[in-house]
Each structure stands twice: as structure tokens, then as C-alpha cells.
Amino acid sequence: xxxxxxxxxxxxxxxxxxxxxxxxxxxxxxxxxxxxxxxxxxxxxxxxxxxxxxxxxxxxxxxxxxxxxxxxxxxxxxxxxxxxxxxxxxxxxxxxxxxxxxxxxxxxxxxxxxxxxxxxxxxxxxxxxxxxxxxxxxxxxxxxxxxxxxxxxxxxxxxxxxxxxxxxxxxxxxxxxxxxxxxxxxxxxxxxxxxxxxxxxxxxxxxxxxxxxxxxxxxxxxxxxxxxxxxxxxxxxxxxxxxxxxxx
Amino acid sequence: xxxxxxxxxxxxxxxxxxxxxxxxxxxxxxxxxxxxxxxxxxxxxxxxxxxxxxxxxxxxxxxxxxxxxxxxxxxxxxxxxxxxxxxxxxxxxxxxxxxxxxxxxxxxxxxxxxxxxxxxxxxxxxxxxxxxxxxxxxxxxxxxxxxxxxxxxxxxxxxxxxxxxxxxxxxxxxxxxxxxxxxxxxxxxxxxxxxxxxxxxxxxxxxxxxxxxxxxxxxxxxxxxxxxxxxxxxxxxxxxxxxxxxxx
DNA sequence: CGCGCCTTTGATGATCATCAACACCAGTGG
DNA sequence: CCACTGGTGTTGATGATCATCAAAGGCGCG
Numbered sequence: 001x002x003x004x005x006x007x008x009x010x011x012x013x014x015x016x017x018x019x020x021x022x023x024x025x026x027x028x029x030x031x032x033x034x035x036x037x038x039x040x041x042x043x044x045x046x047x048x049x050x051x052x053x054x055x056x057x058x059x060x061x062x063x064x065x066x067x068x069x070x071x072x073x074x075x076x077x078x079x080x081x082x083x084x085x086x087x088x089x090x091x092x093x094x095x096x097x098x099x100x101x102x103x104x105x106x107x108x109x110x111x112x113x114x115x116x117x118x119x120x121x122x123x124x125x126x127x128x129x130x131x132x133x134x135x136x137x138x139x140x141x142x143x144x145x146x147x148x149x150x151x152x153x154x155x156x157x158x159x160x161x162x163x164x165x166x167x168x169x170x171x172x173x174x175x176x177x178x179x180x181x182x183x184x185x186x187x188x189x190x191x192x193x194x195x196x197x198x199x200x201x202x203x204x205x206x207x208x209x210x211x212x213x214x215x216x217x218x219x220x221x222x223x224x225x226x227x228x229x230x231x232x233x234x235x236x237x238x239x240x241x242x243x244x245x246x247x248x
Numbered sequence: 249x250x251x252x253x254x255x256x257x258x259x260x261x262x263x264x265x266x267x268x269x270x271x272x273x274x275x276x277x278x279x280x281x282x283x284x285x286x287x288x289x290x291x292x293x294x295x296x297x298x299x300x301x302x303x304x305x306x307x308x309x310x311x312x313x314x315x316x317x318x319x320x321x322x323x324x325x326x327x328x329x330x331x332x333x334x335x336x337x338x339x340x341x342x343x344x345x346x347x348x349x350x351x352x353x354x355x356x357x358x359x360x361x362x363x364x365x366x367x368x369x370x371x372x373x374x375x376x377x378x379x380x381x382x383x384x385x386x387x388x389x390x391x392x393x394x395x396x397x398x399x400x401x402x403x404x405x406x407x408x409x410x411x412x413x414x415x416x417x418x419x420x421x422x423x424x425x426x427x428x429x430x431x432x433x434x435x436x437x438x439x440x441x442x443x444x445x446x447x448x449x450x451x452x453x454x455x456x457x458x459x460x461x462x463x464x465x466x467x468x469x470x471x472x473x474x475x476x477x478x479x480x481x482x483x484x485x486x487x488x489x490x491x492x493x494x495x496x
Numbered sequence: 497c498g499c500g501c502c503t504t505t506g507a508t509g510a511t512c513a514t515c516a517a518c519a520c521c522a523g524t525g526g
Numbered sequence: 527c528c529a530c531t532g533g534t535g536t537t538g539a540t541g542a543t544c545a546t547c548a549a550a551g552g553c554g555c556g
Contacts, residue, residue, distance in 0.1 A: 085410055088495050093410040107399030113406060140388040147391060150398040151355030157405035158361060162333055162341040164412035165456030169544065200503065208413030210545055215504055247336050417512065448535060458513055463536055 034101035035075050039145040051131045057118035065115045073105030073132050079122030080197040083114045094206035106150050119197045164208045172207040173217040175246035195233040282349035283323050287393040299379045305366040314363045321353030321380050327370030328445040331362045342454035349435050354398050367445045412456045420455040421465040423494035443481040
């Protein structure tokens with residue numbers, strides 16, 4: 001989920017991040033085939049390579065914060081980020097999680113509407129808004145690709161609205177697990193074991209529940225042998241039952 | 249809210265709709281300045297005019313249904329549409345409402361992910377997907393405009409997720425009324441009286457509540473002199489109080 | 497070992513859903 | 527003219543789901 005906004009001027013460097021040139025070029029980039037870059041020709045990739053900057057975050061670090069000017073866009077290369085919004089009184093809604101291959105800054109807006117925080121070690125490819133805008137201006141097929149991704153985001157957002165508005169706690173958890181499995185599958189990592197890089201509180205804030213309810217629903221599904229809770233994730237034992245719970 | 253998908257091949261004509269050539273050209277179109285068409289030059293407008301078709305719906309008629317191939321895109325000229333998604337067991341989530349100036353089919357996808365139904369008499373401008381795609385292909389600035397709108401939709405969708413996941417019933421209703429007022433304001437119709445073309449059930453399905461709760465919250469706000477319920481809508485009496493309830 | 501953090505589990509309670517009845521209005525036909 | 531009907535909205539009584547409050551269990555790490 002890359003629900004994001006974008007920037008106008010150059011950006012204050014992300015507060016606490018190490019930077020480095022990519023150790024290898026875009027041509028060998030692990031996520032190129034599934035990222036926006038997949039629509040670029042080799043020549044265009046060379047162009048892009050001169051603009052991009054590798055940027056690494058450690059667990060808990062903030063890539064950008066809600067309300068900041070959006071001075072850059074990012075490709076996620078490795079790791080997971082939490083995209084969240086805060087209400088003034090501290091209530092939090094997690095809009096989604098960004099996985100490798102996702103693009104942050106799709107909406108090309110000027111102010112961040114969400115914060116992005118690393119859930120573990122994260123590697124990204126950073127482009128200044130100015131540079132990226134020029135590129136988009138010059139390459140309509142890149143814009144087209146961005147727009148297709150935006151359409152996909154919109155669909156995910158709708159799915160999430162349906163979930164938040166009309167599903168029970170158990171259905172929410174089931175749908176979340178299946179959705180995550182599907183996203184992993186599309187990026188190659190297909191498995192009955194679904195890794196959960198986020199904590200229970202993050203899941204709760206994503207599903208509109210409390211941490212206690214998430215925990216209870218997971219143990220309920222576990223006790224019913226629908227899933228099996230394992231360190232760092234869950235194993236989907238009875239996918240059919242999960243799909244029945246999550247029924248679209 | 250135009251969260252929508254799009255079409256590939258030509259579309260089966262909307263079930264029960266009268267069709268007619270626009271009685272007057274795009275140049276005089278009431279919503280042109282606020283629609284996607286605002287980015288087109290007079291020459292391009294002429295081009296567009298040969299492609300568009302006026303399409304009128306009566307209250308309750310369906311413009312398109314969830315799961316159908318998306319054979320056309322639409323500009324809403326007049327009236328209000330409800331955009332909704334159904335769960336197999338009948339639970340419904342209203343993703344949003346399309347107002348004059350809104351564009352349906354932003355996402356340029358092949359299958360409709362939501363249904364669009366007229367809440368009253370509606371006039372639209374219809375373009376076959378095929379034609380519109382060709383136009384978008386040829387005019388990058390049109391694509392850019394669509395993308396900007398998509399970004400705006402994404403922001404609205406996020407706002408709605410926050411509302412659905414983390415707000416109380418009273419806050420939901422307050423935020424909904426303010427949001428509607430703001431949308432009316434942007435399209436010119438600014439007023440302290442907010443028209444509510446949708447029924448209570450539609451509001452409930454939009455806010456993740458039941459019809460009874462919506463009704464109760466409205467009367468509660470009315471009794472507290474925060475709003476005044478009037479035929480066909482509400483008058484916002486204490487906007488400050490509403491904003492405090494809706495606090496972003 | 498012991499401290500901090502996250503998660504789980506239990507007891508209680510509030511919000512909102514459900515069930516039920518009634519009011520209101522428009523349209524229809526006696 | 528008015529009773530009748532169906533649709534929509536309001537109000538009240540009751541109840542279920544999920545939040546809140548509280549405490550203990552597990553785990554990594556200094």
C-alpha cells in the first residue's frame with residue numbers, strides 16, 4: 001500500500017538515515033521487474049540511475065512524516081514500512097504497509113498525508129521530486145505506469161474501507177492475513193507461512209481494532225486450527241475457512 | 249468520490265437510460281471548469297465533443313454495476329450518484345458519492361469494482377473507453393490531470409479509512425456533514441445549509457453505522473443546536489463544534 | 497538475573513447493533 | 527375527501543461485540 005502524497009521543493013534529508021550510492025546499478029535491481037522502473041527502457045534506466053540515491057533505514061526510523069513537504073519519492077527495495085495517520089488526540093490509523101517493489105509518492109502531491117516508518121531494516125531508492133517530475137513530464141509511459149499503480153491503490157483502499165466499515169473483528173483479521181499472503185505471492189515470496197513484520201498494535205490500528213481484540217482473534221483462529229501462530233508470523237492451515245470468513 | 253474502475257471493450261448500453269446529443273456544446277458545459285475537461289484547449293474540446301454522449305438517469309437507475317466490464321467513462325454533469333460495493337451476504341459499503349464535475353472511471357481498469365446508482369435525476373457525459381483511451385494516449389496533459397484527480401481520490405479514501413477505523417458514531421456524522429459541505433463549496437454551491445440527496449441508509453452504509461445510529465446522532469446534534477435538521481438536508485448551526493468533533 | 501517491551505488472558509463495561517413499534521409523507525384508489 | 531399502503535425516518539428497549547482496565551506471561555538483552 002503506497003497511498004502517498006508528494007513534494008514540491010527539495011527535501012530536508014530524512015532525519016537519521018545513512019546514504020550510499022547503490023552498490024550495483026538499476027539493471028541488477030532486485031525489485032526492478034515489479035517496480036515502476038519495469039516500464040523503462042535500458043537507456044531510460046541509465047538516466048534514472050544518475051538520479052537515484054540509495055537510502056537505508058533501521059527499525060523504527062521515519063522515512064517521512066505526516067504534514068511534511070514531500071521533497072522526494074521512493075522505491076522500496078527491501079523491508080517493510082508502516083504508512084499511518086495520526087488524529088490530534090493520538091488515535092492512529094495505519095493506512096497500509098509498503099513492501100519491496102512499492103512506490104511511495106504516487107499521488108505526486110506536495111505535502112505528506114501519512115507518515116512512513118520502517119518496521120525493520122529498509123532499503124529504498126530515493127529520487128528528488130524535482131528530478132522525478134521532470135522525468136515523468138518527459139516520459140508519458142512512466143506517468144501511465146504511475147497512474148495504473150494509483151488505480152490499484154484506489155482498489156486496495158476501497159477494499160480496506162469495506163473491511164473497516166462492514167466486517168467483524170474475526171473477518172478483519174482473516175481478510176488481513178489473506179491479503180498479506182496475496183501481496184507476498186505477487187512479489188514472488190509465495191508460502192503458506194505469512195510473515196508478520198508488524199506488531200499487534202500495528203495490525204490493530206490497520207484494522208480499526210484494539211491490540212487485545214487482534215490478539216484474541218488470532219488465538220481464536222489458532223485454537224480452531226484455522227491458522228497456526230509461529231514466531232514472526234502465522235501459518236495458514238485452513239485457507240478455505242479463512243476465505244469463507246473474509247468473503248469478498 | 250469517484251473511486252472507480254474502467255473498461256476495455258464496448259459497453260452494453262446502461263439498462264434503462266435515455267440518450268441524447270448534448271443540447272449545447274462542451275464550450276458551454278456547466279461543469280467544464282471543474283471537470284477533467286478544464287485542461288483541454290478549445291481545439292481539443294471540439295475533438296472531445298464528437299466523442300461524448302449525453303446520458304440521463306432517473307432516481308434509482310444504475311449507471312453501472314459492480315463486476316461489469318467497464319466499457320465507458322463518465323463526467324457527472326448534474327445530480328448525485330452513490331458508489332457502493334456489496335458483500336455476498338448483502339452487507340453494503342458506500343464508497344462515496346459522485347457530484348457534478350466528478351469523473352467516473354479514473355482508474356482506467358477493466359472491471360467495475362463498485363456500482364454507481366442515481367440518487368435523483370442525473371445527467372452525465374459518456375465516453376466509450378476505446379475513444380477515451382486513445383485521447384489519453386494522445387494527450388499526456390489529460391493523463392496528468394486524471395492522475396492528479398486519482399491522487400485526490402486517494403487522499404479522500406485515506407480520510408474515509410481514518411473515519412471508519414478510528415472515529416465514534418457522532419464524529420463520523422459530524423465529519424461527513426463537513427466533508428459534504430466542503431465538496432459543495434469547491435463546486436461553487438457554498439452555503440450553511442447542506443443538502444443531503446442520499447437517504448439515512450446510504451449515510452449509514454457510508455459511515456459504517458446502522459440507519460438507527462445515524463438517525464440518533466443527527467437528532468442528538470440537532471438537540472444540542474449543533475445542526476438543524478431541515479427538509480432535504482441540514483443547516484450547520486455550530487460549525488466550530490462540528491469541526492471539534494470531526495477534528496482531523 | 498532482572499528489566500523493558502510486547503503479547504496474551506481475564507473481568508467488566510460502553511458503544512453501537514438489533515429488534516420492535518410508531519410517526520410521517522406521498523401516492524393511490526375507493 | 528379520506529382511508530390505505532409502502533417507503534423512510536425516528537424513538538425506545540435490549541443485547542452483543544468489542545473496548546477498556548488490569549495483570550500476568552514470554553522473550554530478548556544488558
